[in-house]
Amino acid sequence: MTETATAEHERLAFPVTGMTCAACQGRVQRTLEKTPGVLDASVNLMTGTATVTYDPAAVTPAALVDTVRDTGYGAELPAEEASAAEEQLAHDAAQESEYRGLRTKAVVTLVAAALAMVLSMPLMTAQHHGAAADPLMQLAMRYLGGPLADAAPWLYGAPRGLLTGVLLAMTAGVLLWSGRHFFTRAWKAFRHHSADMNTLIAVGTGAATLYSVGATLFPGWLLARGVSPDVYYEAVIFIIGLVLTGNALEARAKRQTSSAIRGLISLQPDTARVLREGIEAEIPVSALAHGDIVVVRPGERVPVDGTIVHGSGAVDESMLTGESVPVAKAVGHRAIGGTVNRAGSFRIRATALGAESTLARIVTLMREAQGSRAPIQHLADRISAVFVPVVISIAIAAFVAWYLLAGAAGPALAAAVSVLIIACPCAMGLAVPTAVMVATGRGAALGVLIKGGEALERAGRLDTVVLDKTGTVTEGRPAVTDLLPAPGVSDEALLFEAASVERGSEHPLADAVVQAARGRGIALEDAAGFVAVPGRGVRGRVRGADVAVGSRSWLRDAGVETDGFAPDEARLAAEGKTPVYVARDGALRGLLAVADPIRASSRSAIARLRRLGLDVVLLTGDARATAEAVGREVGIERVVAETLPEGKVAEVKRLQAAGHVVAMVGDGVNDAPALAQADLGIAVGGGSDIAVDAGDVTLVRPDLQGAARAVELSRRTMRTIRQNLFWAFAYNVVGIPIAAGVLYPAFGVLLSPVLASAAMALSSVSVVSNSLRLRRARIA
Amino acid sequence: MTFDQIFVLSTGLAAIAWINWYFFAAGRRKAAVAAGTGQAIEIVVDGGYDPSSIRLAHGRPASLVFDRRETSSCSDELVIPDLGVRRFLPAGKRTTVELPPTLARGEHEFTCGMGMMRGRLIVE
Numbered sequence: 001m002t003e004t005a006t007a008e009h010e011r012l013a014f015p016v017t018g019m020t021c022a023a024c025q026g027r028v029q030r031t032l033e034k035t036p037g038v039l040d041a042s043v044n045l046m047t048g049t050a051t052v053t054y055d056p057a058a059v060t061p062a063a064l065v066d067t068v069r070d071t072g073y074g075a076e077l078p079a080e081e082a083s084a085a086e087e088q089l090a091h092d093a094a095q096e097s098e099y100r101g102l103r104t105k106a107v108v109t110l111v112a113a114a115l116a117m118v119l120s121m122p123l124m125t126a127q128h129h130g131a132a133a134d135p136l137m138q139l140a141m142r143y144l145g146g147p148l149a150d151a152a153p154w155l156y157g158a159p160r161g162l163l164t165g166v167l168l169a170m171t172a173g174v175l176l177w178s179g180r181h182f183f184t185r186a187w188k189a190f191r192h193h194s195a196d197m198n199t200l201i202a203v204g205t206g207a208a209t210l211y212s213v214g215a216t217l218f219p220g221w222l223l224a225r226g227v228s229p230d231v232y233y234e235a236v237i238f239i240i241g242l243v244l245t246g247n248a249l250e251a252r253a254k255r256q257t258s259s260a261i262r263g264l265i266s267l268q269p270d271t272a273r274v275l276r277e278g279i280e281a282e283i284p285v286s287a288l289a290h291g292d293i294v295v296v297r298p299g300e301r302v303p304v305d306g307t308i309v310h311g312s313g314a315v316d317e318s319m320l321t322g323e324s325v326p327v328a329k330a331v332g333h334r335a336i337g338g339t340v341n342r343a344g345s346f347r348i349r350a351t352a353l354g355a356e357s358t359l360a361r362i363v364t365l366m367r368e369a370q371g372s373r374a375p376i377q378h379l380a381d382r383i384s385a386v387f388v389p390v391v392i393s394i395a396i397a398a399f400v401a402w403y404l405l406a407g408a409a410g411p412a413l414a415a416a417v418s419v420l421i422i423a424c425p426c427a428m429g430l431a432v433p434t435a436v437m438v439a440t441g442r443g444a445a446l447g448v449l450i451k452g453g454e455a456l457e458r459a460g461r462l463d464t465v466v467l468d469k470t471g472t473v474t475e476g477r478p479a480v481t482d483l484l485p486a487p488g489v490s491d492e493a494l495l496f497e498a499a500s501v502e503r504g505s506e507h508p509l510a511d512a513v514v515q516a517a518r519g520r521g522i523a524l525e526d527a528a529g530f531v532a533v534p535g536r537g538v539r540g541r542v543r544g545a546d547v548a549v550g551s552r553s554w555l556r557d558a559g560v561e562t563d564g565f566a567p568d569e570a571r572l573a574a575e576g577k578t579p580v581y582v583a584r585d586g587a588l589r590g591l592l593a594v595a596d597p598i599r600a601s602s603r604s605a606i607a608r609l610r611r612l613g614l615d616v617v618l619l620t621g622d623a624r625a626t627a628e629a630v631g632r633e634v635g636i637e638r639v640v641a642e643t644l645p646e647g648k649v650a651e652v653k654r655l656q657a658a659g660h661v662v663a664m665v666g667d668g669v670n671d672a673p674a675l676a677q678a679d680l681g682i683a684v685g686g687g688s689d690i691a692v693d694a695g696d697v698t699l700v701r702p703d704l705q706g707a708a709r710a711v712e713l714s715r716r717t718m719r720t721i722r723q724n725l726f727w728a729f730a731y732n733v734v735g736i737p738i739a740a741g742v743l744y745p746a747f748g749v750l751l752s753p754v755l756a757s758a759a760m761a762l763s764s765v766s767v768v769s770n771s772l773r774l775r776r777a778r779i780a
Numbered sequence: 781m782t783f784d785q786i787f788v789l790s791t792g793l794a795a796i797a798w799i800n801w802y803f804f805a806a807g808r809r810k811a812a813v814a815a816g817t818g819q820a821i822e823i824v825v826d827g828g829y830d831p832s833s834i835r836l837a838h839g840r841p842a843s844l845v846f847d848r849r850e851t852s853s854c855s856d857e858l859v860i861p862d863l864g865v866r867r868f869l870p871a872g873k874r875t876t877v878e879l880p881p882t883l884a885r886g887e888h889e890f891t892c893g894m895g896m897m898r899g900r901l902i903v904e
Contacts, residue, residue, distance in 0.1 A: 042819075189827045194803070
């Protein structure tokens with residue numbers, strides 16, 4: 001694990017083996033400290049690690065390891081840190097095996113529970129069974145008792161001691177095999193002065209078992225003291241079986257919450273067809289080097305990020321961007337690893353590999369997002385920290401109250417056990433993180449990368465969206481929108497003359513003119529004697545004629561008659577377009593209009609944002625007329641024009657000061673300060689270049705619809721979280737008193753411990769299932 | 781009140797008092813101090829974090845070595861919300877989490893994936 005400590009120094013932590021005492025530690029540390037190039041070394045005997053700050057120019061990690069080995073101790077170079085993808089896969093495997101284990105245990109235990117119920121029935125008729133008061137057992141008795149007595153009369157003839165003995169043996173088996181981990185984990189937590197769900201299950205089933213064992217072994221002693229020697233074995237087995245079932249369902253559902261990440265990881269092909277010295281060879285992607293030429297055939301997945309150097313294709317990027325239409329790619333375009341080439345074939349030069357690839361960065365970002373904590377969770381955290389000890393206290397109080405008021409140990413024990421079993425801290429713990437996980441995964445599938453729970457929460461509270469104009473609402477690249485040639489001049493001739501001169505200029509407007517000419521397949525010529533006059537225009541000789549391209553005032557000053565186009569210029573300016581005049585040998589040839597075109601989706605996306613109840617503000621450094629024209633075009637009334645980059649931050653601050661919760665949507669580079677100032681920064685990716693790290697939310701595709709999706713998804717998620725939290729709290733607040741028996745005096749309602757365990761299992765499963773609904777939430 | 785009733789009542793009250801003392805008051809143990817310039821400390825993950833409070837010096841990098849000695853899925857992820865860290869801790873293995881020297885002064889919580897097990901880093 002190497003990391004940069006400062007510009008020149010690096011830090012390395014590596015394992016050292018064989019150290020047994022402080023003297024060994026001191027020896028290794030002194031040796032390392034004396035090694036040239038080492039600035040600082042510390043050796044930890046406890047962890048068996050050496051941490052060294054060193055100058056990489058003077059000493060290498062391998063040399064440091066050798067130095068330690070020379071002292072007689074073992075040392076190894078640290079393993080490369082597992083990539084996010086590998087870590088996720090390892091985690092998935094662990095979750096899968098846990099689910100399988102739980103499922104087997106649950107099924108076997110439930111079968112045992114059914115058997116135990118049958119064996120318990122004769123005991124109930126013998127009036128020596130506390131569970132006879134249990135509503136669930138009463139029901140079973142009413143419908144199954146008769147047929148059972150007919151089918152197996154010998155069971156009813158069996159001595160009580162034999163039946164309870166068999167039940168005791170079965171319970172012991174269940175507790176030692178399928179239920180053991182509840183006890184071991186509860187004990188471990190207890191040693192740390194903490195308590196969790198396992199504590200509740202262990203105390204609940206443990207108390208019921210101990211009481212039943214006492215009733216089995218010393219029934220006479222209990223009877224003599226006026227206590228009925230009831231046994232609760234079948235309830236214990238049932239509780240363990242149902243809780244295990246709930247745990248298994250929960251494990252499966254939890255696995256599904258990370259299915260989006262798994263989907264992304266599976267996009268990465270294992271092999272690539274590389275072209276080396278003219279020969280195509282299929283090699284593992286991990287063996288690719290920077291600059292390798294990789295061949296991508298039709299129907300194949302692009303194995304790495306790269307720039308197309310040969311051929312063309314139509315690439316399906318939907319898995320990363322949410323864009324359903326394949327994107328045409330030609331030489332010079334970037335292809336992203338993991339996307340699918342639907343048609344055509346091409347070669348790419350690999351540019352980003354391994355952890356630097358777009359796919360890996362998205363996976364890492366998503367894992368980090370899922371590691372973040374939403375502020376809304378604080379309440380759940382505070383409650384769950386005190387939850388279990390409080391529940392145990394309530395259970396004891398219920399036992400005491402029942403004993404004092406009803407005068408019998410049996411119902412008192414049943415009430416206490418029910419309280420312990422029905423309480424479900426898991427539902428509270430799962431309420432927020434599962435929703436955040438599912439939502440970030442769903443977002444990634446929509447091309448919206450959300451940085452974490454806090455970003456989700458703020459996105460759900462927005463009331464104002466500030467849109468940067470250039471590159472966000474518009475394409476960010478000026479283009480020729482209108483051609484107005486003078487009478488007798490063709491469009492082509494006008495473009496040819498203008499573009500041939502503009503080719504020498506580096507002005508963004510010039511680039512638009514050249515691209516327009518190229519787009520029409522016009523062959524350009526070099527202009528002789530090229531001159532650029534900053535802020536006014538350019539001139540040069542094309543085919544022997546003097547061509548000038550620039551503003552009206554510049555050409556008029558040079559004696560060119562421009563008045564004929566005055567109405568056109570006024571109209572273009574009102575549309576937010578920049579007019580460019582072209583003259584040849586002092587005669588006007590026509591007018592070009594250049595503008596930054598509005599993205600096709602902007603208008604509908606802005607309408608959608610407004611339907612979500614958001615105030616939309618357009619922010620730009622452009623002149624007021626241009627800005628207002630764009631605003632009219634896309635349906636934004638509030639336009640703030642002529643702002644400097646610092647002015648954008650000030651505008652966001654001003655809105656915040658007015659009490660608004662503001663999202664800033666911008667390109668992540670020029671708008672970075674405003675994105676940071678806003679309550680929620682939404683960075684718009686530039687096509688294939690995904691600025692994964694900018695903003696709280698990153699739109700993979702340069703499309704404002706993503707901003708609307710982010711808001712819709714966040715609002716849905718916050719609703720799900722609130723439902724989950726409400727359910728988790730309400731469940732416990734209602735369930736625990738009922739289990740304690742508060743309804744008994746008025747309605748005669750008493751919960752059985754078995755029903756309590758079923759409710760508990762259902763409660764955590766329902767929270768996870770509710771979060772999973774976000775995967776299918778309707779978000780266009 | 782019979783003797784039995786008095787016995788049950790007093791035992792119950794004593795048990796409630798003891799439980800609340802044990803889980804809320806007795807659990808406040810002193811924070812362990814991470815040693816050396818490299819500030820490495822080993823944390824055993826087994827039904828909880830031991831030690832669960834770790835004192836670190838501000839401005840220096842630190843390594844937390846999590847030694848997970850159980851298979852319970854509760855502890856299979858480590859989350860440090862302030863750092864945006866979510867790491868999988870393989871059972872029976874040591875996992876090192878490097879902390880940047882830029883970690884701010886104050887308390888930073890670390891928890892399991894579902895927030896049931898907790899520990900804290902005290903940077904001062």
